[in-house]
Amino acid sequence: MSAGFALSLEHVRHSYGDKVAVADVSLAVRAGEIVALLGPSGCGKSTLLRLAAGLERPDAGKVAVGGRIVAGEGAFVPPERRGLSLVFQDYALFPHLDIAANVAFGLKGRPRGEIGAIVADLLGRIGLADRARAYPHMLSGGEQQRVALARALAPNPAVLLMDEPFSNLDQRLREGMRTETVRLLRERGAAAVLVTHDPDDALAAADRMALMRAGRLVQVGTPEEVFRAPADRFAARLFGEVAEVPAVIAGGRAWSALGAFPTPRLADGPGIVCVRRDAVTLADGPEAIGARVLATRFLGERRQLRLQVDGLETPIEVAIDRRLNAEPGGRVSITVDRADAFVFPA
Structure with missing residues (x-):
């Protein structure tokens, strides 16, 4: 070498x-x-x-x-x-x-x-x-x-x-x-x-x-x-906080409360979907997921939300555009950018 x-x-x-x-x-x-x-x-x-x-x-x-x-x-x-x-x-x-x-x-x-x-x-x-x-x-x-x-x-x-x-x-x-x-x-x-x-x-x-x-x-x-393309959960975490959501890998996809994600190289079994905080946005659409806003925090360019996602026991924290409106106690619809979500074996 x-x-x-x-x-x-x-x-x-x-x-x-x-x-x-x-x-x-x-x-x-x-x-x-x-x-x-x-x-x-x-x-x-x-x-x-x-x-x-x-x-x-x-x-x-x-x-x-x-x-x-x-x-x-x-x-x-x-x-x-x-x-x-x-x-x-x-x-x-x-x-x-x-x-x-x-x-x-x-x-x-x-x-x-x-x-x-x-x-x-x-x-x-x-x-x-x-x-x-x-x-x-x-x-x-x-x-x-x-x-x-x-x-x-x-x-x-x-x-x-x-x-x-x-x-x-x-x-x-x-x-x-x-x-x-x-x-x-x-x-x-x-x-x-x-x-x-x-x-x-x-x-x-x-x-x-x-x-x-x-x-x-x-x-x-x-x-x-x-x-x-982080190699594992450790690599994904090095670049900032991620939400780690349980999933089931079956048939080339990981099924989770945040939606289904392609996993062509992973064997069937339990998995974890790691989602970067700014991969989530407030939007309606066919793949939108419902959530309740538990808390908000203004961070300048971004607004941090603590969300209770439908079908997920543990709340997650996400960062959205500061101009979007979300009040504690209210309901929102969210979508996940697949480019900033990664699936690993559990």
């Missing part, structure tokens, strides 16, 4: 004592590609990043950078000699160095003029050319994140590893920094691995996504593939 890839991990395993953090994971990243590792806290994604970086040794398997084995098969190359750069959640800027010196830190040994040109170019690209002599404590969180990104890109690494780089930013800054980070990575042609628990980060930034659970990869694909 390693040949032709910027980074590859093959059958990598790692444990902390009796706890298995990464279990037989294989993943490859192409040159110039951004891959997001998405999963809940404790699923092993940061450990996988540390194995790639050389901050941990794998118990088994191998890691290669640019086709060169850096861990496994009797080899272990230290982090500083792997041709990788890291961006941490807390940015890890040096408080006693100004911004220019922080960006230049990984360029030691190069001619002074070359260092100055690289630093000036990167500070210009991140919009901080006029803050070169400022210190980290004088910058906002978003500015510190940009400096950390510039420092990581300065040595022109083959692969950039990012561990929750946007988690300390508010929503507005987060969206801006995602866009800026992707732009810089594209300009530099660097491959990148982005560790995140936020599906919005992964959807907005990644060329491919790798979903992790309990130390294993659950699904790998483009953002649209993973979002539109």
